[in-house]
Amino acid sequence: RAKVMNEAQLYSLQRLSAVIMAPLVLVHLITIMYAVRGGLSAEEILARTSGASAWTVFYGVFVVAVSVHAPLGLRKILIEWAGVKRRLAGWIAVMLGGIVFITGMRAVIAVSGVMA
Numbered sequence: 800r801a802k803v804m805n806e807a808q809l810y811s812l813q814r815l816s817a818v819i820m821a822p823l824v825l826v827h828l829i830t831i832m833y834a835v836r837g838g839l840s841a842e843e844i845l846a847r848t849s850g851a852s853a854w855t856v857f858y859g860v861f862v863v864a865v866s867v868h869a870p871l872g873l874r875k876i877l878i879e880w881a882g883v884k885r886r887l888a889g890w891i892a893v894m895l896g897g898i899v900f901i902t903g904m905r906a907v908i909a910v911s912g913v914m915a
Contacts, residue, residue, distance in 0.1 A: 803889075812867060813871040813875075817868060819860065820868055823857065823860065826857070848912075849910070849911065850911070851911065854911065862899070862900060862903030863900070865899060866896045866897075866900035866903065869896075869899060870891075873895060874888045874892035877892075
């Protein structure tokens with residue numbers, strides 16, 4: 800049987816993912832503002848990101864952090880505010896994390912041109 804993390808460990812994991820996400824969100828927003836103000840089209844942005852391994856790693860780490868952070872937050876909301884049982888909330892969180900991870904990584908791969 801798999802070892803289940805306790806509430807303190809899940810709390811710490813969510814806080815760690817927030818610490819990782821904070822600078823990534825800041826860089827992402829600055830980059831988007833730069834691109835929009837610079838008048839870059841989607842085609843120009845894709846041309847700049849295709850094959851750029853630094854951006855691939857950046858957004859890969861971002862996806863992993865979000866895949867951990869958001870489901871843990873939703874789990875807590877489901878338990879504390881919606882009255883959902885911990886076990887069910889945990890499964891919902893795991894499913895959401897998987898969906899976010901898979902769709903996020905597919906986007907990173909598509910934009911980076913890794914599989915091209």
